[in-house]
Amino acid sequence: MMTEDQLKQHISQRAKEILPEMIAFRRHLHQFPELSFEEYNTSSFIKEFLKKNNVSFSDRWVRTGVVAEFGNLINYGSTVALRADIDALPIEEENDIPYKSKNIGVMHACGHDVHTTCLMGALLILNSINIEWQNRMIGIFQPGEEKLPGGAQLMIAEGLLEKYNPKAIFGLHVLPQMDAGYLGLCPGQSMASSDEIYITITGKGGHGAMPHLAIDPILISSKIISGIQEIVSRNADPMIPSVLSFGKINSVGGATNIIPQEVKIEGTFRTMDETWRQKAHEKIVEYITNTAQASGGTATIDIKKGYPCLVNSDSEFxxxxxxLKNYLSDKFVQRIPPRMTSEDFAYYSQAIPALFFRLGTGNKSLNKTSPVHTSTFDIDETALETGMGAMAYLAACKML
Ligand SMILES: [Zn+2]
Ligand SMILES: [Zn+2]
Structure with a gap:
């Protein structure tokens, strides 16, 4: 039997020892990034590494997803899950580094190479501990985080949670604004839901000089765009963050002297509460429909639901x-505020107790401070030691 303290000693020492090997692993992934749902070589590379280290797995989840199986695989009491996303972005890398992306126009600009490495490193670390685990751990290498409908939702739809029945799940994400060595945790509602709104306003086209014979969809659109903000300012609970932004508006036809027939508007709605999210959708449809009708026009509204709110459960937080404070000391584990960005880890968090936390990867002196989703994003690689150790320790304490 091993105590949590002995586990901690072993894990932090082992994380230090395997750091060079895992840096090489990450650099390979970084050089050969693949777009969402096309991660075939990444998937093969992960499977080869698992085989080499005698870790069993199931594969072909959403084609490229891999689920490593570890610990007590026969008489386990419960299962804990670790998750990493494996896809990259359509960005041309501009870093001048020896491990620069070799796939033109594709880059690991959201750090998913780092997440994959942290999960693989955690498996390697746990694999080196010679004890009889009471419980089982699964390592989810998930495709397609960056592209709707998201790999998480698709893996769940393929039966991931029924097959393994995990009682808790942990995942991490790089945070270049935080220095390497630190972790950031946000309790409760941590990331926003994200929905796309597509609106078509139909009026009646006509001559600009004879508006009385037309129904002007431009005027209706302007009323909707300025008025609909009252859903955020008057209907949303002031304690629940909500954002409604329109990023595109186009008339179909129209000119200085032509009132067009139609106007198309596109926007995004984000919030931090699932109940309010559903209610807000109804309010948005109602407001647009009524405003168009009041001016004699009609509206069709299509709300494409994106990822749900990400909630860190009280128990797993x-x-x-x-x-994590025990593993790294109080100083290196900080509380951070919620973010209005979204992440498909949210689907797991809606289904089972979950914790999604941030891995500091920034370093001002190394000039590693570019935000994610930029062509100059890169990390201080010592963060890998922190990330894989943290993942390993979170899982190990659940498997004792
Ligand atoms: Zn991203
Ligand atoms: Zn990401």
């Missing part, structure tokens, strides 16, 4: 904060 408390567990994670305590264990």
């Amino acid at each position: 408390a567990y994670g904060e305590e264990k």
Whole structure:
């Protein structure tokens, strides 16, 4: 039997020892990034590495997803899950580094190479501990985080949670604004839901000089765009963050002297509460329909639902904060505010107790400070030691 303290000693020492090997692993992924749902070589590379280290797995989840199986695989009491996303972005890398992307126009600009490496490193570390685990761990290498409908939702739809029945799930994401060595945790509602809104306003085209014979969809659109903000300012609970932004507006036809027949508007709605999210969708449709009708026009509204809100459960937040502080010391585990960006880890968090936390990867002196989704994003690679150790320790304490 091993105590949590002995586990911690072993894990932090092993994380240090395998860092060079895992840096090489990450650099390979970084050089050969693949777009969402096309991660075939990445998937093969992950499977080869698991085989080499005698870790069993199931594969072909959403074609390229891999689920490593570890610990007590026969008489396990429960299962804990670690998750990493494996896809890259359509960005041309502009870093001048020896491990620069070799796939033109594709780059690991959101750090998913780092997440994959942290999960693989955690498996390697746990694999080196010679004890009989009570419980099972699964390592989810998930495709397609960056592209709707998202790999998480698709893996769940393929039966991931029924097959393995994990009681808790942990995932991490790089945060270049935080220095390497630190972790950031946000309790409760941590990331926003994200929905796309497509509106078509139909009026009646006509001559600009004879508006009385037309129904002007431009005027209707302007009323909707300025008025609909009252859903955020008057209907949303002031304590629940909500954002409604329109990023595109086009008339179909129209000119200085022509009132067009139609106007198309596109926007995004984000919030931090699932109940309010559903209610807001109804309010948005109602407001647009009524405003168009009041001026004699009609509206069709299509709301494409994106990822849901990401909620860190009370139980796993408390567990994670305590264990990570124990692993790294209080100083290196900080509380951070919620973000209005979204992430498909949210689907797991809607289904089972979950904790999604941030891995500091920034370093001002190394000039590693570019935000994610930029062509100059890169990390201080010492963050890998922190990330894989943290993942390993969170899982190990659940498997004792
Ligand atoms: Zn991203
Ligand atoms: Zn990401």
